[in-house]
Amino acid sequence: DGGITQSPKYLFRKEGQNVTLSCEQNLNHDAMYWYRQDPGQGLRLIYYSQIVNDFQKGDIAEGYSVSREKKESFPLTVTSAQKNPTAFYLCATKGAGKGRETQYFGPGTRLLVL
C-alpha cells in the first residue's frame, strides 16, 4: 500500500518529556515536511528536508528537532522546551519531476499534554 504513514494517531506527553512522532513514506519523494495545525491558524511549517542528511528550520522550529537519516523517514521530536505542544501534526512529502510543485499529506498525529 503506497503512501505516507504517521504514527501514533494519538500521543500523550507528560510535562518535561520528549516525544517523537514518526513519518514514513514509500513514494520515493525527496522532500519531506512537518507542519503544526492549531484551530483557526491554518498550518505552520516546523521543519523541512530536501535531501537525506539535510534539513532546514521552518517558521516555528523552536522546541522541535528532526533527523533525516533515510529517504523514507523524517521523525519529529517535540522537546520539553516546547511549552505548548498540544496540536495536530501533519507530515507531507513532495517528489521531483511531473507534479513536483505538489505536497501530499499523511493522516496526522494528535499530541495531547497530560
Added chain:
Amino acid sequence: AQSVTQLGSHVSVSEGALVLLRCNYSSSVPPYLFWYVQYPNQGLQLLLKYTSAATLVKGINGFEAEFKKSETSFHLTKPSAHMSDAAEYFCAVSTRDFGNEKLTFGTGTRLTIIP
C-alpha cells in the same frame, strides 16, 4: 513575503446550493495555487491546483477554481452542495525560499451543509 487570505472562517450553505469559498493571495512572482480539503481528524487531500496552464481548474468531487491575476484571487466553487462536502478547506500558495519551494496556507474555511 507571500500570504493567503481566506474570507470567512465559517460558511454555511443549503444542500443543493452553490458553494463559494474565497481565497486571495499576495505574490511578487507567478504563483502555484492549491485548494486542499480536510475531514475531521484526517490529513489534507488535494482538491485542485493551478500551475500556470488553464486559468479555470477542475478538481475532484465536482469542485473548480478560477485563477484571476487582476484580482489576485483563486476562489473555489461547486454548483450544487452535497452533505459529504462538509469539511474544512484550505487555500495555499507556493513560494520560493532560497530555491526551496514552500507552501503558505490560509487559515481555513469550515463548510457546513444545511439539509
